Amino acid sequence: MKNNQPLIVIVGPTAVGKTATSISLAKQFNGEVISGDSMQVYQSMDVATAKVSKEEMEGIPHHLIDIKKPDESFSVADFQSLAKKSISSISEKGKMPFIVGGTGLYINSVIYDYNFSKATEDRLFRDRLNKFADEHGNDALHEQLKKTDPLSYKNLHPNNRRRVIRALEVHHVTGKPLSEQLTNEESPLYDTTIIGLTMDRKMLYDRINERVDQMIEQGLIHEVERLFEEGYGDCQSMQAIGYKEILEYVRGTVSLDAAISQLKQNSRRFAKRQLTWFRNKMDIEWFDMTTNREKKLKEIHTFLKESYY
Known part of the structure; x- marks a missing residue:
């Protein structure tokens, strides 16, 4: 049953600018951010996940970041439960909850209150x-x-x-x-508005390639080496894009150039899959961020203000 709790959701492909957009909007709407990313829950996995830094948060509280060790499991049902609790705690403070991320299934599980199987184990x-x-x-x-x-x-x-x-x-x-x-998608659980960010495909792919280069400069190789040395090499979390490619280099099976090239390609393919998923599975108000980002931020602000105020 739908309640009147407002919820703003910001989705889009990797590297489209969700983090900066969400922080700007959260500041304007007295909000707090719930990470809707399946990988940012893991501690010590910061570079490849493009995890928001304390400086980037600009004082906006963030939830569901750094809550699991790399070898701990984290399911859609876990996310749903924790995100719903975060939404309640944020709203109880009189603030606006934002879910921001690129893991569509996780986010939809909250919006539509999926009923997860209670099947006994065998x-x-x-x-x-x-x-x-x-x-x-x-x-x-x-x-x-x-x-x-x-x-x-x-x-x-x-x-x-x-x-x-x-x-x-x-x-x-x-x-x-x-x-x-x-599946339980008859109606949203919350009074939800979903903002989707997109941009010209070539520009997005260029941004993805640049982001990978930045990750290398920011110490991605050292991060993967450390995780490998700490015994996390065979964990499921290390199969994520950004880790699995560099892990092959750390293990000596591919060259660094080949690993970086594969990482860029996998990231571009992932962005394409994300866009397809969002367009097929979610009721989204899209904003093209290709040019004049400040103007688009104002348009999003106006749209949200008309939706809730």
Whole structure:
């Protein structure tokens, strides 16, 4: 059931400028920011996640950042629960909650209050799947999803073994696909306005390439080396874009130039997937940030003011 709690959501592809935009708007609307990024929850993983710095926050409180160690699991259901608590605590202070990020499924789970499967676990089944993946590879395990849950098969990366196994386990226990049990999109839970940021494709790709170069300058290689030395090399979090590519260089399997080139390519492809997901799955008011960013910020401000005040 929808309540009257206002919620502003800012989405868009990587490198489009969500962080700077959200902080500017949060200052104008007395807001606090909830990170809608599945990777910024991890401590010590700062450079490749483009994690907002204390200086960049400009005094705006941020939530759901640095709350997990790199080897700890963090699910959509975890995010949903914590984000809803953050929305309540922010609103109780008389402030406006903003969810800002690029992980669409996580954000939608809050907006539409997804009902996550309460299926009991089958540890023997899960152990069998882990053993199968050890022997035949993650891709072979991922292929098993195609028949039972084609939507999860499409949305889950083969290397995300934990979530692939969970999807197979839910179908095994309940007889229904996990993707069916996530969906509850009849109406938003909150009085939600979703702002989408986009820009010219070539400009966006240039910004992505520049961001990767900046990450290298900011110490991405050292960050990955440290995480690897601390024993996090095989963690699921290290399969994220930015870590998995540089990890291959750290392990000595590819050259640094090849790793950086792959990182840029994967980031551009990721941005394209994000845009496709947002356009197909969310009711968004889009703003093109290609030129005259200050003018567009004023337009967004006016749009939000008319929506809530």
